[in-house]
Amino acid sequence: MPPRFATLPNRRAIIDRRILADRLAIVEAGDPIALRQAASAILKDALDAGRAEVERRFAEHPTRGLEAAAAQGFLVDQLLRLLWDFTLRRLYRNPNPTAAERMTLIAVGGYGRGEMAPHSDVDLGFLTPTRRTPWCEQVIETMLYALWDMGLKVGHSSRSLDEMVKMAKSDVTVRTALLEARYVWGDTALYDEAARRFKAEVQTDTRGFVAQKLAERDVRHKKMGDSRYVVEPNVKEGKGGLRDLHTLFWIGKDAYGVQRAAELVEKGVLTRQEYRRFNRAENFLWAVRCHLHLITGRAEERLTFDVQREIAERMRYADRPGKSAVERFMQFYFLQAKIVGDLTGVFLAHLDEALAGRGRRFGLPAIRRSPRxxxxxxxxxxxxxxxxxxxxxxxxxxxxxxxxxxxxxxxxxxxxxxxxxxxxxxxxxxxxxxxxxxxxxxxxxxxxxxxxxxxxxxxxxxxxGRFVPDFGRVVAQMQFDMYHHYTVDEHTIRAVGLLAQIENGRLVEDHPLATVLFEQIVSRRALYVAVLLHDIAKGRGGDHSVLGAEVAERLCPRFGLTPAETETVAWLVRWHLLASATAFKRDLSDFKTILDFAAIVASPQRLMMLLVLTVVDIRAVGPGTWNGWKRQLLTDLYQSAEEVLRLGHKQRGRGERVTAKQERLHAALGWAERDFARLVQRLPEAYWVAEPIDVLERNARMMAAAGETQLSIDAQPDPERGATLVSIYAADHPGIFYRIAGAIHAAGGNIIDARIHTTRDGMALDNFLVQDPLGRPFDDEGQLARLKTTIADALANRARLTERLQGKPLPRPRADAFSIEPAVLIDNKASNRFTVIEVNARDRPALLFDLANALFQSKVTIHSAHVATYGERAVDTFYVTDLLGDKIDSTSRLKAVERRLIEAAAGSDAAAQAA
The missing domain is CATH 1.10.110.30 (Hydrophobic Seed Protein)
Incomplete structure (x- = not known):
């Protein structure tokens, strides 16, 4: 009996083999199939009862992962032994088997270690001395049918000893599975012979096996995100997960001949303290995996947001000031994953010494030169x-x-x-x-x-973490949201790495402006320290920007920074979200936005440093977070703010920029002077400021092609912005914006930005940037045609948008794991001409449609909309006026607008009526 089974308390409460054997002995049926089915029913009941007992114990002691895994293995062992005996005694009796009819049953893979999660596969091997006889095949087939009748998922192989050796030599996966092979039932002499031959004939090339397993591990890590700090980790296959511990055990078993991880202490590979850490990490990871299987009801290995909270509750984590129970649970998870990484390094170092190899740890760079x-x-x-x-x-x-x-x-x-x-x-x-x-x-x-x-x-x-205790507080700290892909410490270290790559010119294609600006930054070390400290105060229960600035003021003098550098770092930490919040949530064509931003920045050097810090902060959030659209918005903000800081609070530069744009557009179009002058006359100044030159050209050609037509729709993929530019030229009327937004959502699009313009002769000219649900441009011809048709139908009132949108499935149900209370912020000071309304809510399909419809019902005019998403959180900002074009000053009216928007954000149908 495996050591872990021997330590299980009250094993007979899980399954009592003697009682079941007596029940099976008196089963009667008319034919072998019916007899097998009757036996399977008895064993199925025993399996269900055993699982219920294991789950009951686990609920009482929800952190005993190894015990729960061993209990599952013990239960399956006993069922297999009963089934084997029943098959050989009642179904296919063979009192005098020939030498070729000897057979043994082995457990391989995870089941071979005696560890099983509730929905793990049962990995079995049937071994025979030579080629299988018909009797052996009948026994194997009958047992497999019985196991399937019991509802077990079975992975199986049946091989002769020669086949076993041949396959193990040629396939590292087979060799690994057999390395963990364990006798379950059957001919013990045959099992001993198999074990002897495996050791003598297969385990002859430890160096090659180790190299293959490490290469396999690296491929697996890359597939899983190549970091042990991804916020939805794979408990089994991810970096720092159970498979990494298993890899250590496989290598240890092959290289040192150990049967249990504890024996690595006797071999001098791990210290007793390190083995305790190994055991604690393994126990915790097994507990998480077992909870994951039980909650999802399947062999689920990914610790997704929707189950993290429930597992934290099951494992009895509680909220603490500044940190929720689920964040505390996940922080402990990442600390265990870190321990797995530490132990991997220690173990491989010993192995490297033992094999006298020249392997590198974690694929690190080779030595460049020999220092003296x-x-x-x-x-x-x-x-x-x-x-x-x-x-x-x-x-x-x-x-x-x-x-x-x-x-x-x-x-x-x-x-x-x-x-x-x-x-x-x-x-x-x-x-x-x-x-x-x-x-x-x-x-x-x-x-x-x-x-x-x-x-x-x-x-x-x-x-x-010891040298900078404030940093130690965020080690392994996750943020329970869908926006951040990594823990705070991993995000920070990645941001520092990106900063170095920008400085070295290695990211010039992705970040041309940041690369140029870095050369002009006077205090590069202040910028590096600011990147290190920008999230240092997360998890403290307050505004981490404000608290982080206080930390910076305390730490920078210790690091050796001058008072001026300290002030700069503290300012950058305090305002590190300012540029992204302004660029992504505000109208950059509204000059008041630029003035307010420039007033806070106040210095060209700070502006340059803030731009670079913002870039690396966003980029380090995770893959897919940075795109061409964000780059363009930040570039526009930088150029506008730099102009204000250079010229002062005047719009002289703004007029020059509009004129320069018009001259470039005229040259690109090649139109006659009179035709171009007519175009300029029709479009307001805000349009020229808001739109980049390529969009101006597309819009101008679309308007010219439309002529006297009252509707023109253009949709062109824009790889540079990572989206599709959808332009609509139509007769302006109340509600046009929400109809277009609803149509785009109904066609499967996700709006990431919207700019709304009205020509001086009453036509609407609206530009939308649209992505598919996976954050990619719409580029399929069928998609684009459907998009245009849906918009045209909506504007002609040929479709009931509300009904169509309600019938669409949710593409992002993971957001349901998060509870976000809708909030509406109304600001009459952010713009000289408009009332600015910002809505924070959980992201969902057609949210923008619902909000725009609520504003239409409130009888306000939308002049621009800006959409920002941070994982599950959406921030939609609207620049609005009343129907006469004035700001909304009435308190009661603003309250009514706020109430209607909150209803819409929460998904209330009361806010939206059929379009």
Missing amino acids: KLQGFVLDRGRLALPNDLFLRDDPVRLIELFALADAHGLEVHPQAMRLAARDAKLVDDYRDDPRANALFLDVLTSPREPEQVLRWMNEAGVM
Whole structure:
């Protein structure tokens, strides 16, 4: 019996094999099939009862993951033994089997380890001495049918010993599965022979097996996001998940012949403390996986937002000030994933030494040159190592110096040095104010080489969180939303890495403006420190920008920054969301928006630094967050604000920019002077400011082609903006905006920005940027044709939009995991001409349609709309006036508008009537 089964309390309460064997012995039926089905029914009842008992125990002790996994394995073991005996005694009796009719049943894969989640597959192997006889095939077939009758998902193979050896030699997956093989029932001598041959004939190339498993692991990590800090991790396959622990065990079993992870301590691979961490991480991950299977009712391995909260409740996490129960649960999850990564490094270091190989840890860069001065540190086969185990304790500043040297010389840190750094990290507590330590840390942070890699090593060793305790508070801290893909510490380190890439010119295609501006920034180290600290105060229960600025004022002098640099860093942290909030939620053609933004920035240097900080902050959120549209909005904001800061609070530059745009458009169109002058006369100044030159040209050609026609619709994919530009030229009338918005949603589109213009002769000229539900441009001809038709039908009142939209399925039901209370903010000071209304709500299909319809019902005119989404949260901003074109000043009327918008944001049908 596997050791984990032996420690299970009161095993017979899960399943009592003797009682079941007696019941099976008296089963009667008319033919073998009916007899098998009768036995399967008894065993199915036992399986259900056993599972219920395991689930009951797990509910009482929801953190005992390994016990729950072992209990599932024990239950299946007993059922298989009963089924085997019943098949051989009642269905296919064979009192005198030939040598070829000997057979044994083995458990392989996870079941072989004796670990099973509630909905795991049962992986079985049937072994025979030689080629299978008809009797063996009958037994195997009958057992499989019985297991399927019981509702079990079975993975199986049936092989002779020669076939087993041949397959294991040629296929690393088969070799891995058989490495964990465990005797279940049948011929014990045959099992012993199989184990002997596997060891003698298959386990002959440990180096090759290790290389294959590590390559397999790297491919798996890449597929899963290549970070152990993705906020919806895969518990089984993700980086830092169970499969990584299994990989260590497989390699340990192959290389050291261990049967249990605990034996790695005896082999000197792990210390007792490290094994306890291994066991604790494994137990926690198994608990999470078992809860995940039970909640979803299937073999689900991804810890998605909709189950995170429920698992946190089941595992009895509670809210704390500034941090919800689910965030505390996920922070502990990521800390365990980090432990898995740490143990992987330690284990592979030992293996590397044992095999005398020259493998690199986590695919790190090779040594660039042999440094001559290592300040007492040594090189061990090209890796930065320690001369003895007490080296860091003798001078704890070396805990920082270790990583500074690694960065300066392009060296990999030896895993044993990482191990000792983790052991001694707490010693740096007394040296946080040491000028030498802070200078070394600043050198790493602002390195012109690869600061991201070295900072990640510091973080993995626990040194960074100790040296900067404020950073330690956000290590492994997730934010429970769909916008952020990584934990706060991982997001921050990635942002620093992106900053270095921009400085080195490696992202010039994606970020041309930021690359140019970086060369003009006077204090690059202030910018690097600001990136490090911009999210440092998250999870403290207040505005993290304000609290973070206070942290910056305290930390920067310690790091060695001047008072001027400290002031700059604190300002950048305080306002690090200002540029994105202005660019994505406000109308950049409204000069008051630019003036207000420039008044806060007040300095060209701050403007440049803020732009670069904003870029890396957005880009580091996760894949797909940055796009060409955001780049254009931030570029427009920068250029407008830079002009104000250069020229002062005058619109002189604005008029020059409009004239320059008109001259460029005239040249691009090649129209006669009189025709172009007529176009200019028809369009208001705000239109020329708002639209970029390529959109101006598309609109002009569309208007010219339309002639006297009252409706023209153009839709062209725009890869640069990552969206499709949809332009509508139509007779203006009340409600036109919400009808267009509804039509676009009905056609499957997601509006990311809308700019609404009215010509001086009463025509509407509206431009929408539209994406599909996956954030890509609409580019299929059929899609574009359907989009145009749907808009035309809506404007001609040929379709009841509300009914069509209600019939569409939700493309993003994951947002349902989040509870966001709708909020409406009304600002009459943000614009000189318009009342600005900002609506915060949970994102859902047709939200913009519902809000625009609510404004139409409120008898207000929409002049521009700006759509920003942050995962599950949508922020829709409208610039509106009353029907006479004036701001809305009446308090009672504003209250009525607010009430109607909140109803619409919450999905109330009362706010929308059939269009």
